[in-house]
Amino acid sequence: MRAFLLLPFLLLASCADPKSFYVLSAEGPAPSGGGVGVGVGPVSIAGYIDRPNLIFQETGNRMAVAESHRWAGDLEENIARVTATNLGRRLNTGNVRVYPWGSDGELRYQISLDIRQLHGTDNGEAVIDAAWRVYSLPDRRMIASRSWSGSEEMGADGYDALAAAESRLLARLAGEIAAGLR
Numbered sequence: 001m002r003a004f005l006l007l008p009f010l011l012l013a014s015c016a017d018p019k020s021f022y023v024l025s026a027e028g029p030a031p032s033g034g035g036v037g038v039g040v041g042p043v044s045i046a047g048y049i050d051r052p053n054l055i056f057q058e059t060g061n062r063m064a065v066a067e068s069h070r071w072a073g074d075l076e077e078n079i080a081r082v083t084a085t086n087l088g089r090r091l092n093t094g095n096v097r098v099y100p101w102g103s104d105g106e107l108r109y110q111i112s113l114d115i116r117q118l119h120g121t122d123n124g125e126a127v128i129d130a131a132w133r134v135y136s137l138p139d140r141r142m143i144a145s146r147s148w149s150g151s152e153e154m155g156a157d158g159y160d161a162l163a164a165a166e167s168r169l170l171a172r173l174a175g176e177i178a179a180g181l182r
Helices: 004-014 075-091 159-181
Strands: 019-024 038-045 053-057 063-071 096-098 108-123 125-136 141-153
Touching: 019 096, 019 159, 038 075, 053 159, 075 096, 075 108, 075 159, 108 141, 108 159, 125 159
Parallel strands: 019 063, 038 096, 038 108, 053 108
Antiparallel strands: 053 063, 108 125, 125 141
8 A cells, every 4th residue: 555655756756857967077187296286276156056056047147057967066176176187287287286185385386266157158158257366385475366257169059068168168267377377
């Protein structure tokens, strides 16, 4: 009798949309070995994207939350790891850490990020608006502070294309940061 009562709930659960999970990706692996020490983090993200779901801007002020399309982990951590790897490639260093790290001893720079926008648009683009600050270590003196905005054609419809375009935007952001360090 109990199994009969559970049957409607099981049928409803089987009709639910399957979930798809996405990660941001770096351009490739960072070099191995030493080099200038760089720490990435902390990363803060705007409240509207601080959620497990991918986001699309449908119109000027209306955002759509993709209930069945989610990040495969913490978005702040994913952004920090991808940015760290991309910076390692751009700066030719394998000595890159993600916040929080144990000690500043091996690090020369700390880069903090404020991601104010990161979403797809109804015209087939991914957009980013970010601010970044570079601090020298160990004295924690700010040596650079800039904002950067960019857009990237998705090239195709869908959430795979959105995650790929957002990954390319993070690679471009890392290029801007690396240029600011030189």
